[in-house]
Amino acid sequence: MDIEERMEKCIVTLKKNLATIRAGRANAEILDRVRVPYYGTEVPLNQVASVSVPDSHTIQITPFDRNIIGDIEKAIMKSDVGLTPTNLGHNIRLAVPMLTEERRRDLDKIVKKTAEESRIAVRNVRRDILDQYKKEGLSDDELKGKQDEVQKVTDSFIEKIDQLTKAKEKEIMEV
Numbered sequence: 426m427d428i429e430e431r432m433e434k435c436i437v438t439l440k441k442n443l444a445t446i447r448a449g450r451a452n453a454e455i456l457d458r459v460r461v462p463y464y465g466t467e468v469p470l471n472q473v474a475s476v477s478v479p480d481s482h483t484i485q486i487t488p489f490d491r492n493i494i495g496d497i498e499k500a501i502m503k504s505d506v507g508l509t510p511t512n513l514g515h516n517i518r519l520a521v522p523m524l525t526e527e528r529r530r531d532l533d534k535i536v537k538k539t540a541e542e543s544r545i546a547v548r549n550v551r552r553d554i555l556d557q558y559k560k561e562g563l564s565d566d567e568l569k570g571k572q573d574e575v576q577k578v579t580d581s582f583i584e585k586i587d588q589l590t591k592a593k594e595k596e597i598m599e600v
Contacts, residue, residue: 428575455484461473474486482523540587550579
């Protein structure tokens with residue numbers, strides 16, 4: 426696997442993680458981490474229910490099997506989503522409140538932490554690739570050229586991470 430493929434996986438993971446951070450508007454992706462017990466197995470919520478966003482402050486969950494509506498409700502309460510489900514009998518509604526200034530700052534810190542984890546992952550890929558090159562027994566000049574090449578790719582991916590982070594921070598701070 427080449428360096429760009431591995432670093433691109435870091436970017437994809439960052440995008441998924443940022444999508445699960447609530448930004449004051451209803452977004453079905455914030456429920457991606459919620460797992461529901463179903464026939465003795467923990468499964469993602471979207472495999473046992475349809476998740477829709479009827480308006481900007483409501484998420485609606487309609488289970489495929491009405492018998493598990495209580496399990497879905499408990500799973501949401503147990504998760505770190507920070508929303509309280511309202512059981513309507515045939516579906517569950519989540520009201521997404523407007524974010525307070527303090528909560529926005531907390532979410533901003535989470536975004537920065539997530540971005541830093543992605544930067545570390547990209548740097549780890551860089552380190553692994555450079556270690557591979559050192560093991561290949563390249564001459565000092567060849568090794569220096571490879572290091573410069575790898576650093577340019579690393580810098581471009583770090584820049585992508587910074588852009589994604591700034592966009593998410595702007596989305597969170599928007600009132």
